[in-house]
Amino acid sequence: xxxxxxxxxxxxxxxxxxxxxxxxxxxxxxxxxxxxxxxxxxxxxxxxxxxxxxxxxxxxxxxxxxxxxxxxxxxxxxxxxxxxxxxxxxxxxxxxxxxxxxxxxxxxxxxxxxxxxxxxxxxxxxxxxxxxxxxxxxxxxxxxxxxxxxxxxxxxxxxxxxxxxxxxxxxxxxxxxxxxxxxxxxxxxxxxxxxxxxxxxxxxxxxxxxxxxxxxxxxxxxxxxxxxxxxxxxxxxxxxxxxxxxxxxxxxxxxxxxxxxxxxxxxxxxxxxxxxxxxxxxxxxxxxxxxxxxxxxxxxx
Amino acid sequence: xxxxxxxxxxxxxxxxxxxxxxxxxxxxxxxxxxxxxxxxxxxxxxxxxxxxxxxxxxxxxxxxxxxxxxxxxxxxxxxxxxxxxxxxxxxxxxxxxxxxxxxxxxxxxxxxxxxxxxxxxxxxxxxxxxxxxxxxxxxxxxxxxxxxxxxxxxxxxxxxxxxxxxxxxxxxxxxxxxxxxxxxxxxxxxxxxxxxxxxxxxxxxxxxxxxxxxxxxxxxxxxxxxxxxxxxxxxxxxxxxxxxxxxxxxxxxxxxxxxxxxxxxxxxxxxxxxxxxxxxxxxxxxxxxxxxxxxxxxxxxxxxxxxxxxxxxxxxxxxxxxxxxxxxxxxxxxxxxxxxxxxxxxxxxxxxxxxxxxxxxxxxxxxxxxxxxxxxxxxxxxxxxxxxxxxxxxxxxxxxxxxxxxxxxxxxxxxxxxxxxxxxxxxxxxxxxxxxxxxxxxxxxxxxxxxxxxxxxxxxxxxxxxxxxxxxxxxxxxxxxxxxxxxxxxxxxxxxx
Numbered sequence: 077x078x079x080x081x082x083x084x085x086x087x088x089x090x091x092x093x094x095x096x097x098x099x100x101x102x103x104x105x106x107x108x109x110x111x112x113x114x115x116x117x118x119x120x121x122x123x124x125x126x127x128x129x130x131x132x133x134x135x136x137x138x139x140x141x142x143x144x145x146x147x148x149x150x151x152x153x154x155x156x157x158x159x160x161x162x163x164x165x166x167x168x169x170x171x172x173x174x175x176x177x178x179x180x181x182x183x184x185x186x187x188x189x190x191x192x193x194x195x196x197x198x199x200x201x202x203x204x205x206x207x208x209x210x211x212x213x214x215x216x217x218x219x220x221x222x223x224x225x226x227x228x229x230x231x232x233x234x235x236x237x238x239x240x241x242x243x244x245x246x247x248x249x250x251x252x253x254x255x256x257x258x259x260x261x262x263x264x265x266x267x268x269x270x271x272x273x274x275x276x277x278x279x280x281x282x283x284x285x286x287x288x289x290x291x292x293x294x295x296x297x298x299x300x301x302x303x304x305x306x307x308x309x310x311x312x313x314x315x316x317x318x319x320x321x322x323x324x325x326x327x328x329x330x331x332x333x334x335x336x337x338x339x340x341x342x343x344x345x346x347x348x349x350x351x352x353x354x355x356x357x358x359x360x361x362x363x364x365x366x367x368x369x370x371x372x373x374x375x376x377x
Numbered sequence: 378x379x380x381x382x383x384x385x386x387x388x389x390x391x392x393x394x395x396x397x398x399x400x401x402x403x404x405x406x407x408x409x410x411x412x413x414x415x416x417x418x419x420x421x422x423x424x425x426x427x428x429x430x431x432x433x434x435x436x437x438x439x440x441x442x443x444x445x446x447x448x449x450x451x452x453x454x455x456x457x458x459x460x461x462x463x464x465x466x467x468x469x470x471x472x473x474x475x476x477x478x479x480x481x482x483x484x485x486x487x488x489x490x491x492x493x494x495x496x497x498x499x500x501x502x503x504x505x506x507x508x509x510x511x512x513x514x515x516x517x518x519x520x521x522x523x524x525x526x527x528x529x530x531x532x533x534x535x536x537x538x539x540x541x542x543x544x545x546x547x548x549x550x551x552x553x554x555x556x557x558x559x560x561x562x563x564x565x566x567x568x569x570x571x572x573x574x575x576x577x578x579x580x581x582x583x584x585x586x587x588x589x590x591x592x593x594x595x596x597x598x599x600x601x602x603x604x605x606x607x608x609x610x611x612x613x614x615x616x617x618x619x620x621x622x623x624x625x626x627x628x629x630x631x632x633x634x635x636x637x638x639x640x641x642x643x644x645x646x647x648x649x650x651x652x653x654x655x656x657x658x659x660x661x662x663x664x665x666x667x668x669x670x671x672x673x674x675x676x677x678x679x680x681x682x683x684x685x686x687x688x689x690x691x692x693x694x695x696x697x698x699x700x701x702x703x704x705x706x707x708x709x710x711x712x713x714x715x716x717x718x719x720x721x722x723x724x725x726x727x728x729x730x731x732x733x734x735x736x737x738x739x740x741x742x743x744x745x746x747x748x749x750x751x752x753x754x755x756x757x758x759x760x761x762x763x764x765x766x767x768x769x770x771x772x773x774x775x776x777x778x779x780x781x782x783x784x785x786x787x788x789x790x791x792x793x794x795x796x797x798x799x800x801x802x803x804x805x806x807x808x809x810x811x812x813x814x815x816x817x818x819x820x821x822x823x824x825x826x827x828x829x830x831x832x833x834x835x836x837x838x839x840x841x842x843x844x845x846x847x848x849x850x851x852x853x854x855x856x857x858x859x860x861x862x863x864x865x866x867x868x869x870x871x872x873x874x
Contacts, residue, residue, distance in 0.1 A: 130736050137874045138702055139643035139694035146584065146637055165873065168552060171637060173580035176549065299740070299833075301797075304458045308450035312443065327737040329797070331457040339450055 099235050102144050102175075103152040104159050105132060106352035107214040108185055108223065110360040112152055114249040115228050119238045120150075128350030128357060131327050137162040145170035148181070149234055152227060155186030156211030180233035185223045189213045192280050214350060216281035217364045218257060224249050256361055261286070263368050267375060271317050273310070273342065275324040275333060278349050286368075291317050294324070294332055302332060314340035320375055325349050345374045486545030486553075489867035491607045493537040495529040497859035499843075501850070503531010503563055522845055522855060524619030526560065526568075527606040529859050536561035537861070538606050540572070544870040551576045554870070556605065572605070573628065584637040588649075593628040594688050595635075595647045596708040597750050598728040600627055601690065602873040610746075610792045612841045612859045616806040616823055617752050617786030621724055623659025627710065629686065643694040652679075653686035653712040660722045660754060661686050661712035670782055670811070670818060672758050674715040683721075686712035694874075704730040704874070717759020717779075726752045732874075742797035751787035758782050784811045784818065798831040813848035821847040836864040 099120040103109035109124030116122065123144055126132045132154065135141075145151060145166050153159055167175060174181040191209030213219050228246040232239040268287040272279070275294045283290045292313060296306045313319075314336070322344045324333040330346060337344035347367055348354055357363030501522050529535045536559075543555040556572040575590030593604035599618055603609060604626055618626065631651025638644040653662040654676070662684070663669075664676040679685060688710040696702050708726040728750040738744065760779040764772050786808035794800045803826045810820030827841035843857035 127736075131738070131740070134738065134741050136702070136732070136734065138696060139645075139692075139704065139874060140696045140702070143637075143641070143643045165870070168577065168579060169586075169637075171579070171581060171584055171586050176580060178549065302454075302458050304451040304454035305447070307454040307458050308447040311450050311454075312447055327739055329457075329739055332454075335454060335457045339453075 099149045099231060100147055101150040101152065102148040104163060105154055105214065105350055107350040107360060107363070108152045108154065108227075110351045110363075111220060111224050111249070112150075112227050112231075114360065115224050115242055115245050116231055117241060117245045119235065119241060120231065124352060126350075128348035128353030128363065129326050130353075131325070132158050132350075133161060135159070135162045137165045142166050142169045145175060146172050148172060148175050150181040150183060150230055151175035152183040152185060152230075154211060154214065155184035156191070156208045156213075157206045158211040174234075180230060183227055183230045185226060186211065186213065188222045188226055189219055192284065193277065210277055210280050212278045212349065213281045215279060216285040217253065217260065217360075218285060219281065220253055220360060221250055224253075252361065256364070260364060260368050263372055267372065270321065270375065271319045272321045272323060273314060273319050273336070274322070275328045278325060279323055291319050294322070294328075294336060301329065307332065307336060311336055311340045314342055321345060321371065323347060323371075326353070343374050343377075345370060486543050487868035487870055489542045489865060489869035491538070491540040491542070491605075491863065491865040491869065493527070493540075493607050493861065493863045494534065495537050495612055495859050495861040496534040497529055497857065498532045499523075499529075499855065499857040500852075501845075501855040501857075503529075503533070522847065522857070523613065524616070524624060525614040526570075526624035527558075528613035528619075529857070529861075530562040530564075533563040535563050537612075540605060540607065542869060546579070547576065550580060551578050553577075570625065572625075584639065586635045586637070587632065588635070589632045591628065591630045592633070593626055594649055594651060594686075594710065595633065595690050595692075596622075596627055596688055596710055596724075597690075597726045597752065598704070598706060598730055598748055599750065600708075601647075601692065601706070604628070607863050607865070608872055610790060610800070610802050610829075611804055611825055611827060612839060612861045613825075613843070615750070615788035615804070616808045616821055617750075617788055620784070620786060620808050620817070621660055621752050621754050623656050623663070625657050627659070627688075628657045629653070629655065631686070633688075643692075645692050647688075647690040647692070649686075649688045651686045651688070653684060658686055658712065660714065660724060660756060661710075662715055664715050669716065670756070670758055670815070672716040672761055672777065673763065675717075676715060677713070677718070684713050686710060700733055700735050702732050702874075704728075714756060716757065717761065720757040720759040722754065722756045724752060724754045726750065739797050742794045744792075744794040746792045747790070748792075749787065749789040751785065753785040754783065756782040756784075782811055782818075784809045800829040800831070802827050802829070810848055816847065816849045819848040821845070835866075836862070838862050 098118075099116060101109075101112050101116065101120050101122040103112055103122060103124050104126055106124035106127045109122045112120060112122045125141055125144070126135050141162075148170075151167070153163060173179060176182060186208065191213070194209035195207065214223070224246055228242050231242045235242075264286040269289060271289045271291045272283065273292050273294065274290055277290075277293060277298060279288075279290065282288070292310050294302055294307070294310070296302055302310070319340060319342045322333055322337050322342050324330060324344065324346050326346050326348060333344050333346070336342070347370060348357060351357055351360055351363045354366075356366040499522065503523060523530050527537045529537065539559040541557045541559075543553075545552065547553045553574075553576050555574045557569065558572045559567060559569050561567050571591060573590070573592050575588050575592040578585075578587045581587060593600050595601040599615070600622075606614070614626075629651040631649055633647060633649030633651075635645055635647045638646065652658065654664075656663055656665040662677065664674045667674060677684065688708065690706060690708040692704065692706040694702060694704040706726075706728045708728075710724045712722055714720045714722040728748070731747045732744065733746075734741065734744040758777070758780040761777040763775045763777065765775060766772050786806070788804055788806045790802060790804035792800055792802040804824075806821070806823035806825070808821045811818040813819040823846070824844045825841055827839055829837055829839040831837045839859075839861040841859045841861065843855075843859070845855040845857065846853060847855070
């Protein structure tokens with residue numbers, strides 16, 4: 077009986093580490109998970125925690141995530157303090173040395189990205205400003221290449237026997253992304269210079285990529301809800317500037333966005349800000365196909 | 378029209394001038410022409426002025442219209458915009474007691490200070506100044522309701538806590554967390570306590586994690602996930618918590634190990650050994666007061682292994698859906714008590730927590746959290762022989778037989794974040810009565826509705842009413858009304874789920 081119990085405990089403790097021949101990958105965002113699936117192919121099993129319809133700043137540090145991190149060979153985080161409210165707590169509790177900072181299995185997607193909106197000073201009276209710059213860089217599809225290369229590097233380090241396949245997958249991903257970028261740029265070309273308003277500073281990288289001009293945000297400061305007078309001023313500005321489009325995330329206070337659209341004559345488009353937020357954007361490519369299609373259709377109509 | 382009027386006026390002037398010339402002397406045509414020219418120039422000047430004024434009027438009218446439009450928009454926007462005015466401070470709202478960590482990453486540790494202040498009124502007297510009670514048996518002789526050290530200490534203001542937190546990775550192997558807390562009670566007495574100072578390992582093998590130092594025992598939901606007062610959903614700590622763990626909760630120097638089970642769902646087992654003495658091990662070897670339940674308390678040294686405090690906890694959590702999560706836990710703590718040499722105390726607890734939050738929440742809102750926790754205590758009252766000396770009489774001997782003090786209680790609370798940034802909460806407290814004449818052991822019910830406004834995750838304002846029904850009270854019911862304010866400066870570590 078005692079021997080059986082010992083065996084059982086040994087089996088329980090040892091099995092997770094040896095059971096999987098595939099790399100067990102956890103990505104904080106579904107966008108990163110999707111890229112990891114393209115790079116990893118059949119050699120990885122990827123779980124994404126936060127889909128594009130959720131606010132990645134405010135995920136709950138659920139114990140079930142801690143279990144996922146405990147089993148992970150690779151953890152891919154967005155970085156730039158996006159997940160700072162919940163990820164450090166989970167990693168500390170996960171007791172998994174493979175995903176600690178500095179380990180080959182810890183990937184920070186922000187590494188290698190050129191940041192926008194890096195604050196010159198840190199002051200919370202300016203709202204929730206991220207010290208390392210705007211962390212919503214996954215919305216520029218061209219950044220996908222940098223992220224994929226970073227992920228490929230981590231996969232190769234963690235499973236060197238599959239490195240050749242990872243690199244081949246990366247090449248295929250880059251090729252497909254180049255083709256898509258050409259198509260997407262062409263799609264968006266007529267909208268170049270289009271003036272838009274967004275709810276949060278989620279679309280800064282996106283706007284830069286496709287030449288859109290973000291005239292203002294419905295939030296006066298990141299994370300700060302608008303006051304009536306702020307909103308009224310913004311609407312007047314939107315009218316004078318000729319703003320055609322408001323982009324808002326589904327989890328925002330949409331009454332505010334609808335009001336601004338109604339009063340300014342701009343069209344409101346509510347879109348998830350990443351992969352997995354709806355059925356149409358189930359992977360990296362289909363998400364941008366869908367998002368750009370929506371924008372073109374909305375502005376054109 | 379105006380131009381015509383001026384031409385007509387010119388005509389009249391000319392006619393008058395001519396008439397005057399006819400009457401007196403020959404008409405000096407040159408002079409008349411000069412006058413006409415002057416008049417024309419005058420007319421032009423006036424026309425220009427008028428045009429300029431018209432322009433000004435139009436501009437002003439536009440401005441008025443724009444202002445009116447803005448005003449109208451603002452009035453209409455008031456119906457949809459959540460914030461009454463654009464605050465100077467941020468209000469990036471994660472839900473209360475949800476995890477957050479802002480800033481940090483640029484220094485070797487996160488440093489923060491959190492200040493919790495309460496003011497209000499209670500129909501019962503507050504806690505007496507500790508020094509006034511040197512000669513009395515119970516420190517809380519008069520103020521019998523506020524049992525928690527961080528509770529409002531009575532009518533007036535209480536600085537419930539100024540918490541200094543220092544947190545960060547020590548090296549790749551361990552992280553360190555230090556919490557120092559200061560209070561100022563409503564008599565102006567400042568106390569400083571070292572709440573916690575512990576190391577936690579980050580990469581132990583076999584899913585183990587060690588913790589060492591001074592720390593809150595992982596007992597129950599309150600002890601495990603939210604031991605610090607600023608994370609509570611209420612102004613004060615639950616009645617049963619005060620009764621079993623005293624004014625400051627269960628915490629002492631020691632060591633603990635936890636094991637994350639390799640199950641597909643979350644299952645964690647904790648085991649700790651800590652010192653059993655002092656007010657922060659209230660139901661154990663605590664000799665801060667002279668008496669408990671009529672027994673004299675005597676301090677003993679740690680001589681055997683069982684003189685220490687042992688605790689264990691099994692905690693599990695399941696996601697019912699993406700939006701519903703439940704956590705359950707069972708805890709136990711064992712240790713000696715100071716009523717006699719072999720007297721021991723054991724406390725058992727069971728807790729349940731359910732949280733609903735839609736995936737598309739706005740900074741955490743809306744949400745519902747339901748927490749319920751029950752605790753049971755078995756406290757050996759060792760047999761004691763006590764002599765009472767009366768002047769001029771024979772000493773009176775009192776024999777107290779051995780007894781087992783058994784009591785229990787629960788709290789049950791629901792917090793509902795119905796609209797950003799508001800949270801309404803309601804708590805029911807119960808503690809069973811062992812001795813209804815003793816305010817530490819009598820039956821007590823308490824009902825506490827409250828409403829909290831979160832300016833941001835760094836500051837909040839709370840209004841709470843307490844209806845306290847304790848058996849020892851003259852009126853059987855006491856009322857309390859409290860306002861609480863919190864602000865947090867600096868980088869603070871994320872809070873547990």
